[in-house]
Amino acid sequence: MDSSTATDSDQSSQDSSVMNNSDSVLHKIANLYAEQLMSDICLVVGNNRYPAHRVILCASSEVFQVMLMNPEWNECRKSVIELKEEPCCSMVFPQFLKYLYVGQIRISLQTVMPMLALADKYNIKDLVKLCVDYMLEHIAKAATQGYLISWLQYTIAFSPYHRNLTEALKRFLKWNLEIVADSKDYGDLDANIMILLLQQHDIVVKSEYELFWLLEKWLMCKKEQLDNDNSMSDIEKESIFRNLIESTIVHIRFSMMSPKELAHLLLNQVVSYHKEFLVQRMAIGMSYHSGQIERVEEVWNSEDGALQFTPRLYLNDVWSFNMLVKDFEKTKDYENFVACFFSQRTLAEREDDQSVTWEIEFFPRGVKHSRAKMVCSGEDIPECVLRTVRLRVTCKENFTRDERFKISVLLTGVQNKIQHIRTVHNRTEYFSDSFQVLNIDGLLPYKELDLASSKLSPHLIGPDRNNLCLSVIIAPMGPYTCYKAPPFEFK
Numbered sequence: 001m002d003s004s005t006a007t008d009s010d011q012s013s014q015d016s017s018v019m020n021n022s023d024s025v026l027h028k029i030a031n032l033y034a035e036q037l038m039s040d041i042c043l044v045v046g047n048n049r050y051p052a053h054r055v056i057l058c059a060s061s062e063v064f065q066v067m068l069m070n071p072e073w074n075e076c077r078k079s080v081i082e083l084k085e086e087p088c089c090s091m092v093f094p095q096f097l098k099y100l101y102v103g104q105i106r107i108s109l110q111t112v113m114p115m116l117a118l119a120d121k122y123n124i125k126d127l128v129k130l131c132v133d134y135m136l137e138h139i140a141k142a143a144t145q146g147y148l149i150s151w152l153q154y155t156i157a158f159s160p161y162h163r164n165l166t167e168a169l170k171r172f173l174k175w176n177l178e179i180v181a182d183s184k185d186y187g188d189l190d191a192n193i194m195i196l197l198l199q200q201h202d203i204v205v206k207s208e209y210e211l212f213w214l215l216e217k218w219l220m221c222k223k224e225q226l227d228n229d230n231s232m233s234d235i236e237k238e239s240i241f242r243n244l245i246e247s248t249i250v251h252i253r254f255s256m257m258s259p260k261e262l263a264h265l266l267l268n269q270v271v272s273y274h275k276e277f278l279v280q281r282m283a284i285g286m287s288y289h290s291g292q293i294e295r296v297e298e299v300w301n302s303e304d305g306a307l308q309f310t311p312r313l314y315l316n317d318v319w320s321f322n323m324l325v326k327d328f329e330k331t332k333d334y335e336n337f338v339a340c341f342f343s344q345r346t347l348a349e350r351e352d353d354q355s356v357t358w359e360i361e362f363f364p365r366g367v368k369h370s371r372a373k374m375v376c377s378g379e380d381i382p383e384c385v386l387r388t389v390r391l392r393v394t395c396k397e398n399f400t401r402d403e404r405f406k407i408s409v410l411l412t413g414v415q416n417k418i419q420h421i422r423t424v425h426n427r428t429e430y431f432s433d434s435f436q437v438l439n440i441d442g443l444l445p446y447k448e449l450d451l452a453s454s455k456l457s458p459h460l461i462g463p464d465r466n467n468l469c470l471s472v473i474i475a476p477m478g479p480y481t482c483y484k485a486p487p488f489e490f491k
Contacts, residue, residue: 041068043097044082046090050097060100061122088114099127107134109147113154120158132165139172141416146184148172153190156490170488173197175204175313175410175421181214187221191244193490194218198251199304201485204313204410204421208256209264211312215248216270223273245274254285255308258349262286284308289348300480309480311347313408313424313473318344320473323362328460328468329451334368334385336361336392343405343474347481356405357396360472364389364449389443391472395431402430404481408473409443413458414465422459428477443470 039051057064067075075081085093092111096118099105105127107115116131118124135142135151142148148169155166173180174197180186197203198215205211222244226237249270254262262285265271271278287295288309299305314320321341325331339362342355369384393407406428413422429438448457449468456465 040079042080044080045085045093046087048090048093049080050094052097056100061124063122086114086117089118093118096127100124105130107131109138109142109145112138113147113151117154120161132162135165136168138416139168140179140414140418140420143172143176143179143183143420144418148180148183149185149188153188153193156193159490171424172420174200174202174488175424177203177205177211177214179418179420181217187218187225189218191222191247194248195251196486196488196490198248199307199486200312200488201307201310202313202408202424202426204315204424206316207261207314208253208312209258209261212249212252212257212265212268215252216268219245219248219270242274242277245270246277249278249281251304251307252281253308253310253312254282255288256311256314256347257285259286259289291348296480304486306480306482307485309347309478310482310485311406311475311477313410314475315410315471315473319475320471321360322469322471323360325362325364325468326462326466328364328449328466331365333365334363335365336363338362341472341474344476345403346476347478356474356476358474359394359396361392361394362390362470363392364468366446386441387446388441389446389449391440391443391470393438393440393472393474395436397431399432402432404428404430404477406473406475406477407438407440408475409440410471410473411443411459412461412469412471414461415458419461428483 039053041052041054041057043050043052054068058068059065067073067081070076083093089096092114095105095111096115105115107130112131112134116128116135119127119131139148142151152166152169152173155162155169159166177197194215198211203211205214219241223241226232226241229237232240257265262282265278265282268278284295284299287299296309299308311319321339323337323339325337339360341358341360343358345354345356366388367386367390369386371383391409395405406426408427409425410421411423412419414420415422423444425440425443427438427440429435431438444457444459447453448459450457451460451466459468461467461469
């Protein structure tokens with residue numbers, strides 16, 4: 001190539017421009033769907049027929065590609081293909097098919113799960129992501145509108161995929177059970193999921209007594225479903241319901257109820273269906289409060305028995321208190337908020353029970369340690385600034401021996417304008433004369449609480465999104481409590 005040719009080529013390159021007319025091309029492809037032009041295949045779903053194009057289906061879905069191009073599949077040679085879909089998926093199939101052509105879709109609480117099921121079935125990854133992202137952003141609303149249970153049970157069945165979504169749904173269920181229990185689909189919660197749920201330590205509820213009533217509500221929903229099932233005899237229904245009572249109520253921690261609450265349980269509706277079993281379980285709680293050590297140890301050594309003497313996250317005046325930081329934007333750097341709390345020293349309710357005094361300090365905008373000098377050496381300690389959201393818990397008692405306490409911090413948040421428990425931190429520590437201060441750092445990402453950001457923290461609540469609310473739970477962990485609960489996992 002001579003120099004003049006190279007110069008002409010360089011000049012041509014400098015004068016060229018990339019012209020983007022992709023919207024027009026997409027419009028032409030969308031028109032193929034809208035006008036049903038040049039279709040070479042027909043998809044039959046239920047009673048409906050949908051003209052389509054092999055090239056679009058194969059380009060969008062690996063499943064369609066194998067189905068329509070692999071000679072080993074019968075569908076490869078057919079121009080009319082019947083797809084077997086669930087009724088809910090059949091209803092959204094037109095929108096699903098349109099997405100393959102136009103790349104846009106309108107989804108709602110009602111349609112997102114069947115749309116996700118279709119996207120999963122045909123392995124359309126971009127649509128899967130759209131659906132999962134939508135569900136993650138609407139969990140609170142799904143809970144109040146009666147969709148959370150069906151979302152959770154679908155993602156569990158589809159495990160191990162959508163793990164992040166499954167974990168988010170499980171957290172909401174554990175930490176906001178009362179919200180879910182008020183929804184229309186609460187009674188649809190699978191019994192196996194309920195059994196695993198009741199074994200968890202980090203259920204947030206007002207009390208174990210309240211949890212029992214929430215379980216009773218679910219049991220009565222299940223009984224109504226059994227009563228409406230004409231395929232079984234009354235004897236079969238009674239047997240199934242009694243087994244359901246036993247398999248769930250065995251995980252209620254009656255020892256965590258007060259004697260007064262235990263007595264009130266005799267008025268419970270479920271008692272009439274299996275009184276002997278329930279009275280036996282309630283007796284465990286009475287034995288614990290009356291100090292019958294041999295009986296307590298017998299239960300503790302039984303299967304799942306240790307769980308009976310371990311507290312959950314109880315939001316009531318005995319176990320917890322709230323801290324509310326109003327007008328958060330006015331909070332200064334390193335400012336702390338201080339409260340005093342008196343917790344119980346033991347889990348069992350006894351007349352000689354003593355309280356434990358705690359000082360609680362909350363640092364939402366970082367911690368600053370001023371410059372100091374060591375007494376023994378005279379060495380200077382430089383100023384130190386920690387950019388963290390911290391809770392400092394100080395025990396004010398002089399213990400003669402190490403005593404173990406569980407400290408839990410629950411942060412309220414908002415999603416879809418619905419207030420709920422959004423974040424939970426748990427720490428179990430031994431306190432003594434030599435260890436009286438516990439710092440819990442990183443309660444929230446430090447930069448998240450920046451009110452100047454374009455996206456406000458989901459933990460800022462109130463009409464003006466300018467309040468920060470947290471609950472602190474302090475529970476003694478006696479000799480019969482256990483650290484670990486069975487994993488909230490499904491096989």
